[in-house]
Amino acid sequence: MSAEKKYGRDVVIETIARLMIPFIQLYGLYVMMGTEGAGGGFQGGTVIAASFVLYVTAFGITRGRKNFPESWNVAFKCLGLYLYAGIGLLCIIFSLGVAEYLNYAAVPLSNIIGHADTRALMIADVVEIGIGMTVMAAFVSLFFDLAWKEESVEEEEGGAEE
Amino acid sequence: MIVPIDLALLFFLVLIAIAAITVKDLLAAIALLGAYSFVMACVWVEMNSVDVGFTEAAIGAGATTALMVAALSRIARWEKG
Known part of the structure; x- marks a missing residue:
């Protein structure tokens, strides 16, 4: 209990994030390939990346890093580029x-x-999925690089033991 | 394109921009820049350029704000002097 309180976990925020993240990702996919015609890959990738930012905001950066590691980032970036x-x-x-x-x-x-x-x-559409994948992975990687702190791992592990 | 709405939006835009560069709290400055991007998206949509407005809302109000908050978590919150 004390660990949860210490890191600001809130049941309201977690429930709302759980509700909203699938719809945000669906909307990103719609922007990417829903309309008939070229364009929208960059915006759709950014919207999907914003859903990952919401996940990190609600559940903590360590758990987000565990669920979406850097190797996946690299794989998505290269896969999108190779598709294009x-x-x-x-x-x-x-x-x-x-x-x-x-x-x-x-x-x-x-x-x-x-x-x-x-x-x-x-x-x-295939080309746009490639663009969106690369933009999404690059943005998530940028966000993790900016927000990551070395001590956050130890803090969260120490808090769980209490 | 409706001129009074245009003028009101641009007035708010200038107001928010002045507030964003004068405020001492950097978190408030980031929030004000997000509001600036949102009003700018409204201006684009009002000028019948929905695609640019949507991009502005996604990049300016969503992505850049999150990146700047992430960068702010590593530095001091209050501006000196």
Whole structure:
């Protein structure tokens, strides 16, 4: 009890955070790929990163670090970058002789999926998920680097033992 | 674009900006900068530029405020002098 009181854990804040975090992340996903057309990857990634900031605010930075470690950050950053650059490279490979980076119409998927527009939109969504992943991981990494203190681990461990 | 609403929003914007650079409490300055970003987002939306307004609300009022509060947790809260 005393440890919880010491670090400002509050049942109201925790319940509200538990309620709001899934909706914030859903809204971020909607911003990223809900609308038809390019754009929104950066904003959606920032909204999803803000949900992680809310988690850290409600549950403490040590628990947030435990649930979203730095290795995941690096993995998300690199995966997003590879999604973006990979689609671009795929377009370079398929637009034979012309070498047009991110020319979605060059990828021969229309036989499988259908119209060229839907195919281009799908690939634009993949690119936007890549952008959003990279922005989200970079922002969360920045936030942890700014807010992390070495003594916070010892403090919280010491408080739990009391 | 409605001129009286525009003028009122810009008046609030100038007021909040002056308050943000004169206040001695840095946490209050961060909160005022968040309010500045929010009013700025309202100005963008009022100018029929919803996309820029949404970006301003997400980056300015959400992300930058959280980053500055995180940076403030490592330094002194009150400005000297």
